[in-house]
Amino acid sequence: MSPSPALRLATLILACDGLVALHLAGLIGDGGVAAALLAVLATWRNAPFRDRVNAVPGLARGLVLVAAIASAVDLGYLASSTLDGLSRLLLFLLLYRLAMCNGVRDLRDVAFLAFFMLVAAAPFTFGVGYLFVFLVFLVAGTWMLMLYHIAVESERLTSRPDAPAAGLGRDLLGLSLGASVATLAITAALFFVIPRIGQAALTLRTHTSRMVTGFSDRVELGSFGQIETDDAIAMRVHIPEQAAGELERRPGLRWRGVALDTYDGHAWSVARRERSGLWRSPTGEFELGRFRGTGPVLSQEVYLEPFGTDVLFAAPRLLHLSVRANAIVVDDTGGVSVPSAAARFRYFAHSELESGRAGSGEPLDAETRARFLQLPPLSAHVRALAREVTADAGGAREAAAALTAHLAGRYRYTLTLRRTTTLDPVEEFLFVQRSGNCEYFAAALAVMLRSLGIPARVVNGFQRGEWNPYGRYFIVRLRDAHSWVEAYVSGGWMTFDPSPRGDVGPGEPPAPVALYLDALRVRWYRYVVGWSLQDQVLATVRLHQAALAWRPSAPDLRAWRALPRELVILAVLVALLAVLLVSRCGGHAAARAALPKFYARALRTLARRGLRPHDGETAREFAQRVEAAVPACAEPLARLTAAYERVRFSLRPLTTGEATTMEESVLELRRHAGPLSGHLRSTAASRPPLQ
Amino acid sequence: MGRALELIRRLETNVGRALVGKPEVVRLAVIGLVARGHLLIEDVPGVGKTTLAAALARSIGAGFQRIQFTSDMLPSDILGVSIWQPEQSAFVFKPGPLFTNIVLADEINRTTPKTQSSLLEAMNEAQVSLDHSTYPLPRPFMVLATQNPLEYEGTHPLPESQLDRFLLRIRIGYPSVGDEKTILRGTGVPSADALDPVLAVEDVLHLQGEAERVHAEEPILDYVMALVAATRASPLLPLGVSPRGALALLRAARAWALADGRDFLVPDDVKALAIPALAHRVLVRGATGRPSDGGGDAESVIRAIAHEVPVPR
Missing domain, CATH: 1.10.8.80 (Magnesium chelatase subunit I, C-Terminal domain)
Structure with missing residues (x-):
């Protein structure tokens, strides 16, 4: 009584698919998923193991009991979140079912468990990889369910679950491929139409694998050293409007995060930050600054990866923010954060870039000025150096520029940070090591500026990153983390970057394929994971406008070119596939259509009574069998059979009158062949007919 | 259409009068005729093989010959022979018993393979080739052969090639008790030879044409x-x-x-x-x-x- 190989194969594919889904969601690790996959594959030959376990009385039950206790302990005390414990429990159940598999129903349970794995993984994966896992599940799941249905039905009929031949597997796989494509097409349409639930489920599991220092209220000097070798992507900044060439000419583009005002000799921190919660305006957006008209405005669409910070990055000076949150926190140095950003975050920002011209010209009030001039007890060498470098400078702005040039020209950028003296870190950097990372450069510049009485602050953020021309966005990696200085000169805060690191990041530029794949990932996130109510409204409005503007004249066809090319290609592919499927099914449909409807209905009626013609049974033989079983059906069925033979084998259609007679005959058959009335009717039918 | 059915029914009824209680066998025999085929009737002795063949032949107003096959029979005994005619100073073909519409080849497996195979061409092509001449057989032409499967003494089984030329092989089987008693009583069961023809030759040809359509x-x-x-x-x-x-x-x-x-x-x-x-x-x-x-x-x-x-x- 072992199920057919095709059914088992389909189930194993489902199980492996579920495991990969859990792995993608980070619910099981690399080693765990490899071991589990091997174990799943090993259960292909489970009979010896199963029989050995079953041979020992109570062993199977004992195993389950032990596992239940272990799961309870795991859920209660060990697992970092409930879902981790649940996914381990799912994994155990799956392997146990597969190992002890004894029939088609066990395989069905395995398929359900695999489904739960996919469901568990769904809220925690943003990757396009999940799409492939899902597609595999759709195809294999459809295939498996069909095979399962056949196995169960044939088991009921013949008590032989292996009745479907091995060849069935291949045919059904083709069928399920077709069904899956159709399902996908329908659900895709539904997906873009049904209302969003947002990212409510994402907060269930706030655990993130990566915590990044450097974007908090207190930053030790040198803390960026650890992350500046990390290739992981921190965010992607999509530039919807500007031309790429213009951006290339703007090398100083940076993504500003937090500003730090207090230096204690070892670390920069925020001493007196005034934070205020900002609620969303009625238009759903946050206004952060006034447009001064001094520089160009840059629109950015940022996809922030969950790397353990709640800071929102954008090019300075931020004017306007549009983010899916009810409130944001803004501090008085221009830093913006959201209360909880555990998941990938998407927001729009508009910034007014610096143009080099002077700001508003208002001097800082005394308190603020003192805040940005704060210094710990400082070595006289540092003050002397600052004065020496700025001896020729005319004003604060020139002084800052001279110091920046001095640091950038005379000092070396390095990521190998070491301390050899007990001096103040800035002093050691300036006079002993003469090399350091961006934090040292920024700290040194800020300290020297403050020693000269120029208000300054250290800003942490990211440099520009690599430009991806396929998706029109910057890929910003953790290694792009950067520190620079803002000084209050000429009546406004201006950016000074003394680090000679420049804008050239380490490593060679990635291959076009990698860039293209990354662009695909962004689109998956943008148009599937992040598909929002706003997008729906916008799409509807565009559709509406397109419908209104549509004129079926030849030049208007050019408007179609405005559609995304991928969408057009996809539509063409789907249409082709549909045509192929229809034309292939067409042959079957024509063959099947030859079975006249009235006879098909009669057969269905009798099938409900348990009477079905065998393969090698002709219509007349079947009619005789029915007559023996339900004599009352003999008369209508004889009429139907004769008409069926005529329509089917001489191609002479029924006249209207005959068609009516057939309808009546089918109804009569239905009356007599009722599931319960058979016996009663058979006695009644022995009487002569009334008319 | 209706006429064809009526003709067949008439023929079946007539044959059925001689072969009591075997309508399905009669039907098969009639089908053999309508389908332009030859019949091989095979069964134990005494169940009515010859009766069936004779009844079918007699029911049609066509030529009928009965050939009793024996082990010393020669092909010329069936096909015919060319005889020297001194008056005409030529060999003149004298047709054998095969030159008729219905041939009853009784106990066909009693004769030698040589004689059996002389039937081959006649059955397949409805013509006889002899001494460089070809003589067509009359239409309709049908061979009704009987043979006895159990009797091996002095028999020559038919080769597969010849069996393949028979459209149908019919087994008659023993009649039911009631039918056998009717036969014993002998009342109302005419002998096959006493049957009147119910179909003309044209009718048979008409039926054969209808069947092909x-x-x-x-x-x-x-x-x-x-x-x-x-x-x-x-x-x-x-x-x-x-x-x-x-x-x-x-x-x-x-x-x-x-x-x-x-x-x-x-x-x-x-x-x-x-x-x-x-x-x-x-x-x-x-x-x-x-x-x-x-x-x-x-x-x-x-x-x-x-x-x-x-x-x-």
């Missing part, structure tokens, strides 16, 4: 092919059905449909004739190798095949 839809042809293919693929049958066999089955099925009052084929026609039309054309593994020996087995194999092969719906 019976419509066969594509699925029916597929079904015939499936049956034939199954005999070729069966592990029990080293020799399957030949294309001639497939043609014979279809031809017989058409006549069956006509006898059933239809001008189109249904799967039942084909299925009903699978055993009489195919069983004598196959060899069964494990038997002595002679189809006539393993006849019973061949029938059960064909029956199983007909039961298994899916019917078109």
